Each structure stands twice: as structure tokens, then as C-alpha cells.
Amino acid sequence: MKLRKVTAAASVALALAVTATACGSDNKNDSGSSGGNKIKVGIKFDQPGLGLKEPSGSFSGFDVDVATYVAKQLGYKPNQIEFVETKSADRENALARGDVKFIAATYSITDERKQKVDFAGPYLLAHQDLLVKSNSDISKATDLNGKKLCSVTGSTSAQNIHDTIAPKANLREYSGYSECIAGLQSGAVDAVTTDDSILAGFAAQDKYKNQFKLAGLKLSNENYGIGVKKGDATTVKKINDALAKMVSDGSWQKAVDKNFGPANYKNEPAPKTGVIVK
Template identity: 70%
Template sequence: MKLRMVSAAAAAALALSLTATACGSDNGNKSSSGGGDKTITVGIKFDQPGIGLKTPDGKYTGLDVDVATYVAKQLGYKPGDIEWKEAKSADRETLLQRGDVNYIVASYSITPERQKKVDFAGPYLLAHQDVLVRADDNSIKKPQDLNNKKLCSVTGSTSAQNVKTKIAPNAQLQEYGGYSECLTGLENKVIDALTTDDAILAGYAAQKEFQGRFRLGGFKLSNENYGIGVKKGSDLKAKINTALEKMVKDGSWDAYVKKNLGPAGYKNEPAPKIGVIVS
């Protein structure tokens, strides 16, 4: 693994920006008043159990929700001050560029291409592409065992194609409309494995109705550095980084990961260092 670290100049700029007050600038900080109370708008996924999920009763749960709420608190906002907005993968950069959200916490991998459009605080989680298989299926023990297996991912995703191109050329790709459909197919033995980021897979497998039925392969097929997206040039980046460092130091990070992903037997990496990207 290769580590990309922030430059000395960037570190100095980060330190300088920490002197700003939590709400002292409107640069990327979309605040509004509601009855005199300030609010903050945060983008999350609405359809990823264990990561970011809007439940039928209108509540929000998951690792990203816990992280986003912690960060908001450090910025001076109570949970009730948060306006949650759905941030689908294809919409994330646009939401930030238009100022529709203050920041996005939505299994948002930091990539060079995305960094041209938005800034990232973090990373706050190092995930990996992996596979999910049935707990009683011992035929898939290494990535190459995916050859001649029915491998599922969602339509438009590159995860399954990466496996077929680089690891198991004889894998039989199956594209479904959503991960929940892949999971149903896996449960019913219509498919043999589901692939995407291990944190997302763990979130699904950690749901009560699925606990004990599936297992993660633990293959670490890629490195996915989850960051918090902010508008390009926003001073929120430095403030969020400070909040993330505190979250790790006070034990909240460990508690959030264990609560949301632990039931699936997720073996998480240690909390990443702020500003260090594992490539």
C-alpha cells in the first residue's frame, strides 16, 4: 500500500485555518434560520443499511449518520439542527458545487478525479472492495475461487467488472438494480457472491434478519478512503478534520464502527490518519 500525505505547505494552511470560528464564514457553510435556530444541511445515503439509511419511521441510522452527527456537534449544531438530504452517488459533486449541502458523508471514496471538483476532509474510514458469500459456502476462500461463480453487483458499478478483468476472468457477472436484490439472490442461491466495498457489505449483513447468514471474504481487492466532501475551497475542511481527530481520540469512532458494522464480523482497519490517503 502507498501512502499519500499532505504537503508541508498544506499542513501549514490547515493549522492556520483552525483559528477560524466554527460558524465564522459562509464559504461552503450553508446555514439558515428556522425560528431563530441555525441549521446545517448534510448529505447522506438513504438506502445503505449500516452506513446511511432512512428508516420507514423517518429516522436516520448508520455509521455515516453517526459520524456526520458528531461532526455537526463539534461545529456547534445539535442533532435537531441537522437537515438530512439524500446524496446519491451520481449527485454528490453537484450537491456540493451548488451549495445544496454543507458537507456529504456518504461512503464517499476520495479519488484524484473527485478532488478536482470538491475538497475532502478525512479520511475517516479505510474500506476495501470485497465479496459477501453465504456463511455455509466454503467454496470461495480466495479471490480466484470466483472463477465460474455467479458474481453480482449493481447496474453501472465497476466492482464486478474489476474482479472479472483483474482477478477471475471466468466469473459470471450478474447485474441487479440494487444491492438488496443481489442479497436476495445470494440468500436464494441464485448467485454465489456479491461484491462492493466491505463496509457496505457489512452494513447489509449486520441487519438483524441477515445476521449469521453471510460472511465477508476478507479479500481487500482495493483501497477505498472514505472522506467527507465539502465545497471546493471551504474552510469547513479544516474544522471537520479537527472534529474527526477528536472523534477518534475520545473513542467515539470505535464505538460507531462496532455498533453499525460489528454484527457482520467486519474486521475494520484502524482509524486512518487525517490527510493520509492509502492508494
């Protein structure tokens, strides 16, 4: 009798263990290997045309389209992608911690960053530019002397122009690009500077239709790459293959036209994998 009680208890324990294991499997959240239920991908949540979380909770933008395409090539369906907000200052840490599998978030490839993370790509060549009103007479950086130039707090874009091109430019720092664009619309500032892709994304919004234009300056080269945890060469190779396919099947150009087209963004041709434009 005693033996039977022990056996029954053991059976119950085994059943509970199996149930717990099954539940754990159902909730598996895989930020790594293909075939898992979920893949976590880092993007920006506040950049229209690139990485934006819509009021509905959905996501839009060029980086989102690139990330979705890449994840599909890694074996994940759109409903298996979990987008995670990765702000600029936390991108390297998010990869090191394993919070995300990869990051597509206007992430310029630099020698300094390559010491901490690996990059696939580049997948877009952007340039620092100016956004001005459609009727503005500002056509070159030196025209900014005596004008009010806006960028976000902590950005070096406006300071670089002030230091090297237009020393009499009046710098204005706002907390975000949305505030800069609103200032441009109201006349509080005369120009906004950052990457042309970011500026085009804002200008392409319906509420700003035909109000702004890009000056078309190429004040820097920004090679956007997809960040991957340092040492994960396998994932870098898979992502590079996915990016090459995205270009060859026309999906890359469709994503550019959809997200930047309304701003008349004159994008560079799709970059070649591993080729960094200095």
C-alpha cells in the first residue's frame, strides 16, 4: 500500500513536470535561432518613414520593411516578429545583453561601433542634409549664416555645420526632430539638419505634404547597417544574403519609394554588402 502511494505521488509529480515543460514551450520567446516562436528586432519607434510605432500599435517605415524582409528570410513570419524600441544610446548594450537578435535603426556603421558589434550591410547610404520650407532660398550650407538651424539635443550635425561651414548660423536644440519640424513649419527655425533619410521621412507625412524640401546637400556619408551581437558571424552572413535578395527581387526599391517617395527623396543606389562609402 505504501509503495502504491509513492508511485501515485511520483506520477502526479511527473505529470506536473510535463505540463510545466509544455507551458514553457508554448511561451518560448526566441531572440536568437531561426525556427523559434519569436524573434526580437530592434528599431526606432519615433522616426516617420524609417521606424515608427503607429497609434494602432502597428509599425511602419523603411527600417521596419527591411527588418521584416530579413526576418522572413531567417524563417520568421510577420506575426513572429517582436519589435523592440532601441534608442541610439542603448543599441550596443541591447545586442550585448541579447535583448534583440538584430537592430535596424538608422544605425550608421563606424569604426568605433565595430569594436562593440558586428554589422551586416550596409543597406542604405544616407547623407547629412538640410530640410527647409518649399519656398526657402537656402540652397547651400553657407546660406545658413544668420539663419536659425535646428537639430536635436546631443546631436553633432548642427554643430559640425557651425564649426566648419557657417560660423554665423544660430543653433537651436530641441528635444526631438518632431519639435524641429514643427519649428520649421511655424517659422521659429529656418532649417533642420540630420540624415536626409530621416528628414525625408518626416517631410513625407501627409500633414507636411508639399511644405518642405531637401536641400540635396551631401555633408556626410552615413552607411546604415544592421547591428548584430559581436562574434555572431553566422547571422551576419544570413542577413547579408537576405539583403542581397531584397535588392535583386526589387523589394528594396519598392520600400524606398513607399516610405520616402512623397518627399522626392533622391536616394543613392542600393549599396553593395561590405562596401562602406567614406
